[in-house]
Amino acid sequence: MSRLGLALMGFIVCAPAFALPPPLTEAEQLRSVTSPVTVTREHVSADIYHYQFEFRAGSTPxxxxxxxxxxxxxxxxxxxPTSRAVMLLHGDFANFVTNFVPALGHPASPSPGLAPYLVSRGIDTWGVDRRWTLPTADGDxxxxxxxxxxxALGDTAxxxxxxxxxxxxxxLDPGRIVLGGFSHGAQLTYAYAAADGRHISAIAALDIYYDIAPEDADLRALACANAAAxxxxxxxxVTDSDNSFFIAAGELARSAPDETSPLFPPYTNRGVLLTLSGMTYLxxxxxxxxxxxxPVLDTEGNVTALRESSEDSVSAWFASATPHQSMREAAEFDEIWCGTAQRPGLANxxxxxxxxxxxxxFGEHGLYSTTRVSSADVTAHVVRRFGPERAAEDFGHGDLLYAADAPTLAWKPLAAWLLRH
Structure with missing residues (x-):
């Protein structure tokens, strides 16, 4: 293990029930369902476009x-028009764009993105940003x-x-749609399906657990300690679990990879990025x-390169992180894992x-949660390159979104399942 590694340890809008009119443009339809709403449109690739809609949901900033x-x-x-649709919920230090359409992020990522992939296969792809993603670094x-x-559950509904x-x-399709999420967005997906379930026909959880298996008692203890802190x-x-560290690590790795890191001297900025992303468990x-x-590991356990995702895509993911994040949300997610949250269970x-x-x-540690639901239709797919003895080098959490082989290994089976549901 490297010394750096050791250092890292120390509105609700109802669907129409009346006869549907001829198709309107997106802007015309939006003006008819709610006002005021801000609408923007930008090009992604080929005939694929990104629409963003924003409307008020209260009086706070x-x-x-x-x-x-x-x-x-x-x-x-x-x-x-399509007959299939999914809404994707983002994970930590991210929003919908940086997780699922990273080519539109700032900085732009070379990763093509899960959302355009799904759209190109006939799956209308939606998302919603949690409110902590909205304020700027110096915002209110x-x-x-x-x-x-x-x-977050109310905003998702x-x-x-x-x-x-x-x-x-x-x-011309008012039917229910699939709700999916990545990381803590997947934990929120489970919570929504257990507590509410309106509007959804199925759920897709990307790399998370909701209920922790009995044999993983040490992981539960960690969640309890984190929740208490x-x-x-x-x-x-202290309400802001800010992401300045991720932003700095990403920006420095991009702008001055070989210079000494101000975050963890005497290591380089590139070395910090590699260790943060390749040995995150520290x-x-x-x-x-x-x-x-x-990670690619040398004989001394140092991360020398990234195996699946390019350094460009990972540094862009970090550098484009949202400045702020909710401490309350973090505590409540950890309380679910701890088992102290009074919330509807997966059996719902x-x-x-x-x-x-x-x-x-999360990999196989997430399988226990799939056994706790009451659904008779459960499919699990764990992306792996190696056997258990090489778990430290195997497909990582973010690789599901940013790896060069993600379209083949992760997105293709997800898309096939969505097209059946």
Whole structure:
């Protein structure tokens, strides 16, 4: 293990029930369902476009719901109708764009993105950003303390209803859609399906656990300790679990990779990026060898390169992180893992479930949660390169989104399942 590694340890819009009118353009339809709403459109690739909708959801500074749609167009502002749709929830230090359409991030990533991939296969792809993604680095975060799971569940319900109402007009399809999520977005997906379930036909969880297996008692103990620390921070009015460290690590690795890191001297900025992403368990041991990106290790256990995702894509992921993140949400997610949260259980979930794991991250540790649902339709797929003895080098958490082989190893089985559900 490297010395750096050792250092790292120290509105709700209802779908129309009346006869549907002829298809309108996206902008015309949006003006008819709610006002005011801000709508933007930008090109992704070929005939694929990104729509962003934003509308108020209260009076606090960040009481806005930001909904995304990635779609193929017949002509400008006119989406190509589909019979399948999914809404994706992002993970930590990210938003919908940086997780699922990273080529549109700042900085732009070379990864083509899961959302355009799904759209190119006939799956209308939506997303919603949690409110902590909205304020800028120096923005007003006075309402950050209220940004917990319940708020996120409400915003998810609103976004799903908005998506269904839009699809009822643009696709003539008001039916339920699949809810999916990556990382803590997948934990939120489980929570939504267990507590509410409106608007959804199935769920897809990308690399997470919700209930921790009995044999993973040490992981539960870690979650309990983290929850206690986060609750203590909240009691001291610390509401922002900011992402400045990730941003700095990504930016420095991109701008001055060979210079000495100000974060962990005497290591280089590139060395910090490689260790943070390739040996993530040193500071976030969600599983014993959990890592964001599969590393190439030398004989002394140092990360010398990344095996699956390019350094360009990983540094862009870090550098494009949202400045702020909710401490309350972090505490509530950890309380679910700890088993102290008073929330509906997985047995309430009866819709079909697809679990996609990464062998070097949550991987097989996420399978226990799939056995706790009441659904008779459960599919699990864990992406792996090696046997258990090489878990430290295997497919990582972020590799599911950014790896060169992600389209073949992860996205193809997900898309095939979505097309059946």
């Amino acid at each position: 960040n009481a806005r719901i930001r909904v995304h749609r990635i779609v193929r167009e017949i002509s400008p502002w006119r989406p190509r 975060v006075s309402d950050l303390g209220g940004m917990g799971i319940d708020q 609103a976004a799903l209803a908005f998506a269904r109402a839009t699809r009822a007009v643009t696709d 986060e609750r203590d921070a909240l009691a001291q009015d 500071f976030a041991p969600y599983t014993p060898l959990y890592h964001l990106s599969a 979930i009866r819709v079909p479930l697809f679990y996609l794991g990464a062998a070097g991250a």
